[in-house]
Amino acid sequence: MSDWTEKYRPTTLSEVRGNNKARDSLEEWAETWDDHRKSVIVHGSPGIGKTSAAHALANDMGWPVMELNASDSRGADVIERVAGEASKSGTLTAGGAGRRLVIMDEADNFHGNADYGGSREVTRVVKEANQPVVLVANEFYDMSQSLRNACETIEFRDVSKRSIVPVLRDICRREGVEFEEKALEKIAESTSGDLRSAVNDLQAVAEEADRLTVDDVVTSQRDRTEGIFDFLDTVIKEATAEEALRASYDVDENPDEMLNWIEDNMPKDYEGAELADAYGYLANADRWLGRVRATQNYSYWRYATDNMTAGVAASRREPKGGWTRYGPPSYWSKLGRTKGTRNTRDAIAERIAEREGTSVATARREILPFLSAMTHHCTNRNLAVRMAATYDLDEKEVSFITGSGKDTNKVQSVVEDAEELLEKETVEHSGSAFFDTGGSSDDDAPEIDSEGAAGADESDAASGKSDANSQGTLTAVADSGGDDAEPESDSPADDSEPDDDQSGLSDFM
Numbered sequence: 001m002s003d004w005t006e007k008y009r010p011t012t013l014s015e016v017r018g019n020n021k022a023r024d025s026l027e028e029w030a031e032t033w034d035d036h037r038k039s040v041i042v043h044g045s046p047g048i049g050k051t052s053a054a055h056a057l058a059n060d061m062g063w064p065v066m067e068l069n070a071s072d073s074r075g076a077d078v079i080e081r082v083a084g085e086a087s088k089s090g091t092l093t094a095g096g097a098g099r100r101l102v103i104m105d106e107a108d109n110f111h112g113n114a115d116y117g118g119s120r121e122v123t124r125v126v127k128e129a130n131q132p133v134v135l136v137a138n139e140f141y142d143m144s145q146s147l148r149n150a151c152e153t154i155e156f157r158d159v160s161k162r163s164i165v166p167v168l169r170d171i172c173r174r175e176g177v178e179f180e181e182k183a184l185e186k187i188a189e190s191t192s193g194d195l196r197s198a199v200n201d202l203q204a205v206a207e208e209a210d211r212l213t214v215d216d217v218v219t220s221q222r223d224r225t226e227g228i229f230d231f232l233d234t235v236i237k238e239a240t241a242e243e244a245l246r247a248s249y250d251v252d253e254n255p256d257e258m259l260n261w262i263e264d265n266m267p268k269d270y271e272g273a274e275l276a277d278a279y280g281y282l283a284n285a286d287r288w289l290g291r292v293r294a295t296q297n298y299s300y301w302r303y304a305t306d307n308m309t310a311g312v313a314a315s316r317r318e319p320k321g322g323w324t325r326y327g328p329p330s331y332w333s334k335l336g337r338t339k340g341t342r343n344t345r346d347a348i349a350e351r352i353a354e355r356e357g358t359s360v361a362t363a364r365r366e367i368l369p370f371l372s373a374m375t376h377h378c379t380n381r382n383l384a385v386r387m388a389a390t391y392d393l394d395e396k397e398v399s400f401i402t403g404s405g406k407d408t409n410k411v412q413s414v415v416e417d418a419e420e421l422l423e424k425e426t427v428e429h430s431g432s433a434f435f436d437t438g439g440s441s442d443d444d445a446p447e448i449d450s451e452g453a454a455g456a457d458e459s460d461a462a463s464g465k466s467d468a469n470s471q472g473t474l475t476a477v478a479d480s481g482g483d484d485a486e487p488e489s490d491s492p493a494d495d496s497e498p499d500d501d502q503s504g505l506s507d508f509m
Helices: 020-031 050-061 076-088 118-128 145-149 161-175 181-190 195-206 214-238 241-248 255-268 272-295 298-314 330-337 339-356 360-374 381-390 395-402 409-428 458-463 468-480
Strands: 039-043 065-068 101-104 133-137 151-155
Touching (some): 020 151, 039 050, 118 133, 181 195, 181 214, 214 241, 214 255, 241 298, 272 298, 339 395, 381 395, 381 409, 395 409
């Protein structure tokens, strides 16, 4: 049986489900490309139709497609040869005005040196392209800021349940599958907005049942969980190295997830030297998975799978009997417990990265710990205020960085002072924007004599005399808070006062 996700992939934009606004924006981008000539980043969660929409767009516009995806080598030389040349030259045999569409899938997986200059080359390609370029990405902020700034952006959102169910219903009717409506709703709910996964789940259940019911869907989900437990029994307790490897072929888990399952449950049966050997193989598997993430070469998965299955089974020194209570990886529950904290951390890191012109990863890994150490529990209060003002932090975010409770008076006062500081600096940096140099009302404006004192001669005011010195004196009086201001001295400025020309981290250093 053919893969339903490919068989029923949309061929026109009108068939793309659940992202009408994004679909229309993509169509408008293509139709007006000759006016703006910019590339576009299409980003959103996996499985929601981003790449399908790009191909459907090309079909609607009559443009041939040149695609570079995750399975291809993506060094700078390859990108220049494939995407670069495709973006510069059109075709005389198809496409309006010789146009072709260049699609670069998983564009968020270019990581600078890890892709041997790929990230820089992509940025250069999109800036110089003479053909439409679509970059498809899951994580928008994993892309370099220079690349994001060079492109238009369109966000695809998770597909709602009410949009997924009609797609599943249509597929069932075309395939002649009888179904209960609630079964389709159950599949749509369980896939959390991932249309591709919903179609895959529908096909998996439909192949096992004559008529699709809610019980079939629930049973299918339960069998998958039982399957991983049977697999753990096989690898850890029973199988030879070869049998363990073959058992992995029937498990519906990718190598990253499989590693988490084995790593968390293996110590329940192994101990001593066999546990040490097994951990050695798991470490090797993790290295191979790291190479996959760095190079996007998924052929390395087989080496990771060899180590985590055959290697672990070969580490067993004696038979393992009885029943063991296996469970889901603790890593998953940890992610669930820390989701709120990680979201706060990432939101702060994104703001810092945008301000400082660095990557989100660098901001998260290097700058945030630096700020946390300097402002621990707001002990350096002036620095904490400057930090909150620079990055526009609220109580929750200041509390996260400093380690203080967000409801404490100390954190609240820091945020309040930061807001006042921002207001003050807004006025200071406005120049003469708040002063009417042309026709101000004499009734409202204070009168300044040539020496800078209030109460100037009315004839001067009537004649409209106002020089740079009087304007500067007015600013000085306003800033000092009144007539009691101290005269300016020639001594150096206080080190705690920031330089107006500084920005970013230096604003509060």
